[in-house]
Amino acid sequence: QVQLQESGPGLVKPSGTLSLTCAVSGDSISSSNWWSWVRQPPGKGLEWIGEIYHSGSANYNPSLKSRVTMSLDKSKNQFSLRLSSVTAADTAVYYCARIPFYYYAMDVWGQGTTVTVSS
């Protein structure tokens, strides 16, 4: 059974950097899947942030591209998100998710972690 688990600070100061990690169990991040991040502001819909492949190739949402970096840690079977220069608009529940290569959809999700940007 594949499981994803997000972790990271729940509170980030404005202009700071949001850093989250997604630990993967039951699958290898070196398998034929993309690994993605999606966020959901309070009471709003879903926004795709980006994705990363085991080769290190990454794709980002243009609306966030200048502030986003994704990375892999194969030794720990986890992947990470960094979002810089955060503002209150970045307050959201952040989810990590798996995208099988032939699905073009997110089939396994973490339970989500709430990040609040506030001083």
Place this chain on the structure above:
Amino acid sequence: EIVLTQSPGTLSLSPGERATLSCRASQSVSSSYLAWYQQKPGQAPRLLIYGASSRASGIPDRFSGSGSGTDFTLTISRLEPEDFAVYYCQQYGSSPPKYTFGQGTNLEIK
């Protein structure tokens, strides 16, 4: 960027009834690249349908997807109490952003 518009915004139905949810794209979307999710309060989204009409693992057969081009539909044949939730459509495209979501349809108990 392909924009997905879902209708209606809210759908009020009773258990046992049939639900029909619509997702319209601003440009043609390959059927292979259209998915539907269910989200309940405080939970992560759950994949229901991918490739416009393929049910994800463990999804009951009362859920079905159809459509092509710019118009796609999620149908729930007979509503169960646990089906009342928010539903999102999502598309994959070759140009960024690669994935976009509709704004959601809230399926509520009448």
